[in-house]
Amino acid sequence: xxxxxxxxxxxxxxxxxxxxxxxxxxxxxxxxxxxxxxxxxxxxxxxxxxxxxxxxxxxxxxxxxxxxxxxxxxxxxxxxxxxxxxxxxxxxxxxxxxxxxxxxxxxxxxxxxxxxxxxxxxxxxxxxxxxxxxxxxx
Amino acid sequence: xxxxxxxxxxxxxxxxxxxxxxxxxxxxxxxxxxxxxxxxxxxxxxxxxxxxxxxxxxxxxxxxxxxxxxxxxxxxxxxxxxxxxxxxxxxxxxxxxxxxxxxxxxxxxxxxxxxxxxxxxxxxxxxxxxxxxxxxxxxxxxxxxxxxxxxxxxxxxxxxxxxxxxxxxxxxxxxxxxxxxxxxxxxxxxxxxxxxxxxxxxxxxxxxxxxxxxxxxxxxxxxxxxxxxxxxxxxxxxxxxxxxxxxxxxxxxxxxxxxxxxxxxxxxxxxxxxxxxxxxxxxxxxxxxxxxxxxxxxxxxxxxxxxxxxxxxxxxxxxxxx
Numbered sequence: 001x002x003x004x005x006x007x008x009x010x011x012x013x014x015x016x017x018x019x020x021x022x023x024x025x026x027x028x029x030x031x032x033x034x035x036x037x038x039x040x041x042x043x044x045x046x047x048x049x050x051x052x053x054x055x056x057x058x059x060x061x062x063x064x065x066x067x068x069x070x071x072x073x074x075x076x077x078x079x080x081x082x083x084x085x086x087x088x089x090x091x092x093x094x095x096x097x098x099x100x101x102x103x104x105x106x107x108x109x110x111x112x113x114x115x116x117x118x119x120x121x122x123x124x125x126x127x128x129x130x131x132x133x134x135x136x137x138x
Numbered sequence: 139x140x141x142x143x144x145x146x147x148x149x150x151x152x153x154x155x156x157x158x159x160x161x162x163x164x165x166x167x168x169x170x171x172x173x174x175x176x177x178x179x180x181x182x183x184x185x186x187x188x189x190x191x192x193x194x195x196x197x198x199x200x201x202x203x204x205x206x207x208x209x210x211x212x213x214x215x216x217x218x219x220x221x222x223x224x225x226x227x228x229x230x231x232x233x234x235x236x237x238x239x240x241x242x243x244x245x246x247x248x249x250x251x252x253x254x255x256x257x258x259x260x261x262x263x264x265x266x267x268x269x270x271x272x273x274x275x276x277x278x279x280x281x282x283x284x285x286x287x288x289x290x291x292x293x294x295x296x297x298x299x300x301x302x303x304x305x306x307x308x309x310x311x312x313x314x315x316x317x318x319x320x321x322x323x324x325x326x327x328x329x330x331x332x333x334x335x336x337x338x339x340x341x342x343x344x345x346x347x348x349x350x351x352x353x354x355x356x357x358x359x360x361x362x363x364x365x366x367x368x369x370x371x372x373x374x375x376x377x378x379x380x381x382x383x384x385x386x387x388x389x390x391x392x393x394x395x396x397x398x399x400x401x402x403x404x405x406x407x408x409x410x411x412x413x414x415x416x417x418x419x420x421x422x423x424x425x426x427x428x429x430x431x432x433x434x435x436x437x438x439x440x441x442x443x444x445x446x447x448x449x450x451x452x453x454x455x456x457x458x459x460x
Contacts, residue, residue, distance in 0.1 A: 003168075003169040004232055004233065004234075004257070004259075006165075028233065029228065029231070029233035029235050030228075030231055030233055031233060032228075032232045033233050034234045034236060034255075034257045035233070035234065035236060036236045036255050037235055037236065037237050037240060038239055038240050038243060039240050042243075043246075045246055045247060046246040049246040050243075050246070052158060052161055053157060053160075053252055053253060053254055054236075054239070054254060054255055055161040055162055055164065055165045082158075083158055086141060
């Protein structure tokens with residue numbers, strides 16, 4: 001049996017809208033992942049330290065402030081500083097499609113915008129981490 | 139460090155206090171990977187110094203917030219502290235939401251604080267299978283104390299007491315009358331009882347009930363055992379009572395060290411760890427054996443063999459395999 005995926009769900013920046021992050025945390029839990037939920041107002045250093053100490057496979061970032069283009073690079077840099085640039089980084093939130101190519105160039109594997117099916121985000125993580133599907137539904 | 143670091147490299151890193159090595163070693167141990175066992179074998183001679191403190195109590199009683207305050211006090215005294223925070227895994231999907239770290243985020247820049255979240259992976263008793271084994275990693279890395287925060291527990295989960303030198307039982311006010319304080323089970327395992335949310339009016343009444351009960355118990359057997367359970371009222375929001383709690387824990391540690399209790403408890407902890415590992419391995423054998431006993435289950439379903447007789451047959455098969 002493969003081991004559960006460990007995923008950090010964090011909200012960088014100053015917007016207080018954590019509904020999306022909570023929904024994703026719950027969806028990942030129901031997908032059989034172990035979700036470390038650190039919630040709102042996370043600095044790049046907090047995210048990197050959590051990724052390092054918790055030894056997560058995946059870092060999930062939720063942003064609804066519009067500040068993603070300035071928030072993502074220092075997070076990627078902080079992960080690199082602690083040696084965790086090997087983690088799969090995914091993002092969600094109100095991110096315009098036109099920004100996505102540049103976000104991918106930063107080192108973020110995929111962006112899940114409004115209207116994403118939960119199953120699509122889960123499936124993406126499963127494929128990239130080689131995780132089992134506990135319900136065998138996909 | 140590459141993800142393929144050898145157990146030897148990881149073990150050297152752990153002993154040197156390297157965060158990435160500690161984190162990876164814990165993952166390997168938790169996942170029953172061969173590397174975990176190898177790392178443990180190498181680091182184990184470097185363990186045995188740390189004071190292992192269990193913190194247990196009901197869900198939402200304030201364990202994580204209290205642990206955060208314990209971190210603050212401990213760092214104020216200049217000691218390195220590690221926290222292993224356990225939350226439950228889903229019995230249905232195996233997934234988990236690990237939400238204790240969120241109370242301890244302020245230490246992200248402090249290398250003297252290591253917080254690791256762990257899913258129970260259906261182990262039971264409010265713990266995870268490899269709880270104490272993971273604590274050895276922190277011990278080898280020089281963290282002392284090591285706090286194990288259990289899953290939110292009820293009246294009957296007492297396993298933590300067999301895996302810690304000192305147990306802090308967190309109780310919340312407003313959960314029933316004084317008859318509750320008479321009940322057996324978890325109330326018996328606290329070396330220190332912290333009445334949390336001490337800013338609430340009912341907290342003093344609960345602390346009083348618990349102290350009264352404790353006085354009665356002490357008259358009977360407290361003197362025999364030599365340690366009188368201390369009842370402390372704490373408030374993480376007002377940051378009161380934490381120094382008293384830490385003083386009680388320091389006193390308990392000194393008492394353990396000055397008596398033969400430290401050694402007795404250490405033996406019990408390691409014995410429990412060994413037994414738990416043996417159980418885990420045996421259980422894997424049983425599961426493997428029971429997969430080939432579908433016929434027995436069919437007979438039980440058909441009511442021609444009782445469940446107890448079927449269990450005997452399975453055991454016979456298991457023994458004949460050896």
